[in-house]
Amino acid sequence: MRHHREVTEQSGRPGPPQAPTSPIRLIATDLDGTLLHDDKSVSERTIAALAAAEEAGIEVFFVTGRPARWMDVVSAHVHGHGLAICGNGAAVVDLHGGPGTHRFVKLRPLERAAALGVIDILRTAAPGTSFAIERTGGIHHELAYPPLHLDPAVTIAPAEKLLAENSDVADQPVLKILAHHTELSPDAFLALARTAIGDHASVTRSSPTALLEISASGVSKASTLALCCAERGIPPEEVVAFGDMPNDVEMLTWAGTSYAMGNAHADVIAAASGRTVANNEDGVAVIIEQILQN
Template identity: 40%
Template structure:
């Protein structure tokens, strides 16, 4: 069966349209432009905070909307301004941090904001954190204000192991997930995820879930993929994603998303090159 032509396209970035070398291909940019010219709207739905969206804007141009930090922020890409935010309240943030430390001795914790990252002395940064300098804070300051995303990096346990153990314990307190960061577990406020933010945005624009096609690769994408009318997982996706989506498409390094958009919106030729993000 040929998928319905989507009115709204929601796509993850890293591991989905951003390739392993950190670029977005010109072919992918052209495919999204084609979809927009055909009348479909595009929204980027990412785990990246707003402060790490400059490269994406450089590739696609300063237009459109991004849902960032897995639903904690909505950003207007024309102005780079955050227009909506959903932080974890201090009480829940403090309790979640306490439980993570009890579950996983030795874990390092950090709080992600729109363009800041603060952490305890044990949080080990990685490429996932971008170029932001970590503010090292004592607990009273680290958990003394609402935080948009709670991060926990363990010295040994994998992201899958962390999520399997933490999900049942923290699930009523915060939204727990991972997006394939090394030994990294992540959390947003309870009820906040990619699907909740995307559903709100779609409703405001007059779209139903059946109008939406979503693309992703990691467990943090599952709420969005399950909510969308049509879901696509790239071939490099996490096994849980591959088993959940309606369609498995090409690898992100082979421009699987753009190839799919070219089928949904057939016109024009392939562009060459790429944009570092």
């Protein structure tokens, strides 16, 4: 049974976060806007809470839209414990070797034909869309796509060329497509893309801008987490999940107990079974500490 959040009659705001009543064997947490503070740091309180959870026999999974190469922010500060589900479910990465030694242990790539089909659909449905291609070895994007200053593109070219069969990186699986629009609002772009693409691919977003993240059909944080939990014999009822953006909704719905952060998107609040305080207030650590006290 899902645990519904308490709401005060006077304010309509969530009351104090309540710990799950079922035994918990796995913690699945998003990173940006959830586990991390806005400055991308991991607080000492959070580091201690994660370490205490693992010492108590509770496995920790970091579940993020980030690519594997952006995971040092976690592994460097929490000593590399746990596995990471990256790219919204497209890859499972072993962090145990520490920064710079991350290893792919599971890939759920977007096939070339499907990727080209999605790009064609969005070029028609939302003219002005620019694209980036996230492969296992790095990101490649079109000239019009907003550059990532901390993560420069390996190649800049039209998306169709980036996906060509004779590309220098054609042997690297495509983890996701990123689609950016300069005029549409983030939620309007997401709704339009989901309608246009249908079941050809999975479409979500985690950015405050109109930036969509597109994975293979059926691939999400939730579906990959479910696979990993099944391998460990862990049912959803023994999982607690945390998130703040639309790319977390399926995971929060799947987990037996889930928490929207105090800073979460409205769709996340609706999907989660509970609510904790904001990321900058260590909302994940607050719940973990309560779990360990039970």
